[in-house]
Amino acid sequence: MSDSEGETYEKQVKIVLVGDGSSGKTSISERFSKDAFNRDYNQTLGIDYYLKRINLTKSYNVTLAVNDVGGQTLGGAMLDKYIFGADIVLLVYDITNLQSFENLEDWYHTVIKYCASRKPLFALVGNKSDLEHLRAVKAEKHQRFAKDRDMLSYFASAKTGESVENLFRQVTAHLMHIVLPKNDSEATRIITAPIVRQEPTTPAIPIKSPPTTNTTRTSICNLQ
Numbered sequence: 564m565s566d567s568e569g570e571t572y573e574k575q576v577k578i579v580l581v582g583d584g585s586s587g588k589t590s591i592s593e594r595f596s597k598d599a600f601n602r603d604y605n606q607t608l609g610i611d612y613y614l615k616r617i618n619l620t621k622s623y624n625v626t627l628a629v630n631d632v633g634g635q636t637l638g639g640a641m642l643d644k645y646i647f648g649a650d651i652v653l654l655v656y657d658i659t660n661l662q663s664f665e666n667l668e669d670w671y672h673t674v675i676k677y678c679a680s681r682k683p684l685f686a687l688v689g690n691k692s693d694l695e696h697l698r699a700v701k702a703e704k705h706q707r708f709a710k711d712r713d714m715l716s717y718f719a720s721a722k723t724g725e726s727v728e729n730l731f732r733q734v735t736a737h738l739m740h741i742v743l744p745k746n747d748s749e750a751t752r753i754i755t756a757p758i759v760r761q762e763p764t765t766p767a768i769p770i771k772s773p774p775t776t777n778t779t780r781t782s783i784c785n786l787q
């Protein structure tokens with residue numbers, strides 16, 4: 564289907580953020596969905612849920628269902644339900660907190676166990692990159708963890724916003740086998756990107772209308 568025919572695809576992607584409490588999962592989710600940052604720590608009880616629609620390319624609109632899972636849910640009875648059906652899992656740790664990095668091994672294996680029938684795409688996210696001077700996890704350790712498990716890898720700061728939008732765009736594009744241009748900006752806007760492979764991984768609904776311009780809808784609900 565060519566762009567000249569004016570066809571666009573709509574796709575829904577479920578992204579789940581897991582990792583220790585205070586690593587910054589809520590902050591990353593809120594930076595991405597609302598472009599906001601809260602200095603105060605409000606522990607997530609259960610799960611928070613955000614929706615954001617992005618124009619991934621001229622032909623693809625993607626609604627991202629961002630599931631922010633509370634750090635205390637590891638070992639809890641609900642975690643398997645929160646993770647169920649995940650397309651992408653972000654393993655989030657705090658680069659100033661070694662324990663939060665080491666505990667990702669447990670998070671990883673737990674998610675793998677619960678997603679035995681359909682392995683999601685994993686990405687490692689070292690958050691709080693604005694606190695580089697307090698770094699407790701060497702970048703090489705981070706890279707090795709990601710490489711050994713064949714996952715994507717990012718450093719980000721929910722506080723400054725560095726790389727946050729970018730990482731959501733990239734993991735989504737990777738899932739859909741779309742190569743974004745090198746200059747794909749962190750802003751959500753129309754991209755004149757060539758689509759390398761147009762078939763999505765799961766069926767998408769073609770819509771006969773011109774692509775929308777930068778339409779973003781965000782909603783939040785809190786389940787406990």
Ligand SMILES: Nc1nc2c(ncn2[C@@H]2O[C@H](COP(=O)(O)OP(=O)(O)OP(=O)(O)O)[C@@H](O)[C@H]2O)c(=O)[nH]1
Pocket residue numbers: 582583584585586587588589590591601602603604605606607608632633634635690691692693694719720721722723
């Ligand atoms: N400096 C800095 N602080 C951050 C960053 N991201 C989050 N924080 C702070 O870290 C604390 C914890 O952030 P949250 O986003 O609530 O962490 P969480 O992983 O959702 O925690 P749980 O709800 O317990 O799972 C808050 O005080 C945030 O303001 C960041 O990128 N840089």
